[in-house]
Amino acid sequence: MNLASKQPIGIFDSGIGGTSIWKEINQLLPNEKTIYLSDSKNAPYGQKSEEKILELCIKNTEFLIHKNCKIIVVACNTATTNAITYLRENYAIPFIGIEPAIKPASINTTTKNIGILATKGTLNSSLFAKASNNIDQEVAIIEQVGEGLVELIENGQLVSNEMTQLLNSYLQKLMQHNIDYLVLGCTHYPYLIPQIKDIIGNDITIIDSGQAVAKQTKRVLESNYLINSEKLVSTHFFYSNTNTDVLKFVLGENKNYKVEKLNF
Numbered sequence: 001m002n003l004a005s006k007q008p009i010g011i012f013d014s015g016i017g018g019t020s021i022w023k024e025i026n027q028l029l030p031n032e033k034t035i036y037l038s039d040s041k042n043a044p045y046g047q048k049s050e051e052k053i054l055e056l057c058i059k060n061t062e063f064l065i066h067k068n069c070k071i072i073v074v075a076c077n078t079a080t081t082n083a084i085t086y087l088r089e090n091y092a093i094p095f096i097g098i099e100p101a102i103k104p105a106s107i108n109t110t111t112k113n114i115g116i117l118a119t120k121g122t123l124n125s126s127l128f129a130k131a132s133n134n135i136d137q138e139v140a141i142i143e144q145v146g147e148g149l150v151e152l153i154e155n156g157q158l159v160s161n162e163m164t165q166l167l168n169s170y171l172q173k174l175m176q177h178n179i180d181y182l183v184l185g186c187t188h189y190p191y192l193i194p195q196i197k198d199i200i201g202n203d204i205t206i207i208d209s210g211q212a213v214a215k216q217t218k219r220v221l222e223s224n225y226l227i228n229s230e231k232l233v234s235t236h237f238f239y240s241n242t243n244t245d246v247l248k249f250v251l252g253e254n255k256n257y258k259v260e261k262l263n264f
Contacts, residue, residue, distance in 0.1 A: 002225045008033035008237075009217065010069030012060040015043035015154045016240075016247050017188030018075025021098065024214035025073065026236070029221070031228045035067050038240040038247055039264070044150035045078040046119020046186070053121060057083035061091060063239075063264065070226050073217060074098060077118060077185050077209075081125035094220050099131055100185035101207045106135040108205075109181050115142045115174035115204075118185025119150065128185075142177045144170050146186060153188045156246040159195070167192065171199045184208040191250065239264070 009032050011022055016038055026034065037060055045053050057079050064072050073096040074080045074087070080097035088095050100122065105114040122128055123143050132141055149170075152163050174182065182204050184190060190208045197206070221227045236257040240247050241264040248259055 004070050005226045005228045006033075006230065007068050007070040008035045009221075010035050010037070010064030010067065010072040011075050012037040012039065012057075012064060012072070012079075013075040013187055014045040014056075014079065015040040015150065015188065016250050017150065017153065017186060017191070018073075019247070019250050020187050020190040020208070021073060021075040021210055021213050022236075024210040025217055026234075028214040028218055029227075031231055031234060032221075033228070033234050034236045035064060035069055036236070036238045037063055037264075038238065038242075040154055040240050040242040040247075041264075043154050044119055044121075045076060045082075046121035046150065048121065050082050050121075050125075053079060053082040054086060057087060061087055065091065065093060069093070071096065071217070071221060071224075073213065075187050075213075077187065078121035078125070081122050081127040084127070094224060094226075096213060096217050096220060098187065098209050098213055100128065100183050101209050101212065102131060102141060102183050103135060105181035105183050105205075105207050106139040106141075109139060111178050111180045112138055113140045113142060113177050113179045114181040114183060115144065115177065115179040116183040116185050117144050117146045117170060117174070117189060118183075120145045120147070122185050140177070142174055142179060144174050146170055146189065149192070150186065150188050153191060154242075154246065156249065158191055163192070164195065167195055167199060171196065175200060175204070179204060181205050181207060
């Protein structure tokens with residue numbers, strides 16, 4: 001066995017949203033140890049400049065490398081679209097990035113109109129522009145910035161009057177364009193799926209990147225001989241630089257994890 005295979009998977013996000021990715025990875029790879037870094041103090045990344053996003057991603061990456069992680073999952077669409085190329089070129093560790101799943105939506109749409117709800121930082125990135133240019137040009141991508149959604153989630157207001165008002169406003173704008181697919185372009189947004197479904201109904205299919213990212217993580221681990229084959233109870237460490245209550249809430253009951261607040 002490759003000794004490095006026993007090292008943890010590192011995951012970082014601009015807050016708690018990437019835990020939606022962590023859950024998919026943990027379900028698919030139950031033998032793997034994980035270390036999750038929530039940079040909630042700087043959330044959301046989507047309102048920041050590309051230079052600031054890169055600076056934060058470098059800081060997060062070096063924290064996880066210091067923790068001996070064998071692979072790093074950038075569990076943030078904005079961080080991926082703005083920093084993944086630099087990270088891959090400058091660190092000798094595999095990186096898994098996250099991009100909005102517009103390709104499967106564009107392939108399966110029948111109305112030729114797909115909606116994407118994402119942060120400003122993701123929608124304005126060159127990587128997203130490149131991905132958009134690579135899909136069928138007959139398919140229209142209707143973009144909607146989800147301004148304010150991440151902040152509400154980070155503050156524990158997943159279900160609130162303000163959240164309902166914002167979601168209604170954003171989703172109604174998208175629905176006016178006869179979309180049949182809604183792509184969630186932020187890892188925080190899967191926590192809003194029940195509320196989103198109440199608004200958009202059953203005729204619009206919601207797509208997020210969680211399962212695809214977990215499968216890609218497994219493929220990269222396998223190709224680098226880094227899969228942990230030891231069938232032991234895995235331990236998971238979660239670090240946050242703000243109040244950890246919301247992080248504990250979204251994780252739910254799990255005896256195999258530890259949550260710690262950092263000055264980071």
